[in-house]
């Protein structure tokens with residue numbers, strides 16, 4: 421069996437705590453001959469800054485390039501609020517995305533049956549929800565130049581961010597959206613702001629043409645991103661795959677997360693182009709939640725998004741769909757038993773900490789493996 425090389429980047433805040441649960445799961449899988457995983461740890465974010473004065477070192481980047489997949493925790497926290505902008509913790513994450521060319525960010529929002537009451541929305545709106553937010557991850561306003569603050573000399577400053585998209589960037593993310601939809605419920609909703617932004621006009625045009633040319637069998641809908649956000653909380657089950665740009669995807673995926681009960685539930689996969697020779701693609705897997713400095717170090721964080729992100733690695737990097745399904749089932753079963761971390765706690769359920777939740781999920785894996 422092939423050995424899968426993983427680079428683990430726990431990062432800051434609750435990152436190391438939730439990553440510890442993934443490490444336990446990896447050890448368990450190795451022991452049960454479910455794949456052979458070799459792991460190496462690296463520093464990113466504030467942790468890297470404290471050690472090396474940069475948010476990620478070139479040596480760690482080289483390891484990320486060499487790994488079969490990167491498993492990422494979370495970065496940031498008030499401790500690093502005043503470090504130089506280029507060395508801020510988030511810069512490490514953005515460099516990983518950009519340098520590994522991980523343009524396709526899959527953020528599945530799935531409401532586990534046991535959690536339908538944990539959502540801020542009514543149970544009937546979210547029960548059975550299964551949507552995929554596909555966020556463009558290496559372009560748009562996150563990376564566009566110029567990106568500056570200029571002193572105008574009259575007591576005023578001017579800040580500029582640049583939203584920029586080329587045809588090929590829209591086309592390749594569109595292609596991922598349509599291909600995902602074909603394996604799901606065959607519907608893509610494209611979101612932009614063509615009523616205000618030129619990038620929105622081009623986005624809409626390229627999606628429409630790509631659909632006409634290659635994906636006529638898939639239903640394509642267009643929504644303005646603001647109205648799309650409204651529809652996400654009004655009637656989320658109308659969606660299957662939502663494809664959108666980097667910034668709108670950032671915001672819409674946080675909204676979608678709350679449909680599932682908590683930001684602590686949302687996993688993500690960031691994928692690059694498939695190499696036609698090897699069939700391999702660069703990939704990074706990370707929970708959508710941040711470093712949650714307020715609860716860091718307390719053993720209270722929800723490890724489910726982190727564990728589910730590792731499950732996505734099995735599915736998208738290692739063709740281990742069966743094992744990925746098993747992880748999802750183990751999470752669902754653990755929730756069915758009434759175990760909850762603080763973020764998803766509701767009446768009549770049992771409050772547990774990070775390690776208890778991780779142990780319970782592994783115990784369910786043990787049961788499913790029998």
Ligand code: IPM
Nearest residue numbers: 495496510513514670708710
């Ligand atoms: C996310 C995060 C990041 C982003 C931050 C930490 C830079 O919010 O992955 O959604 O804005 O992309």
Ligand code: MG
Nearest residue numbers: 670671674708
């Ligand atoms: Mg975000």
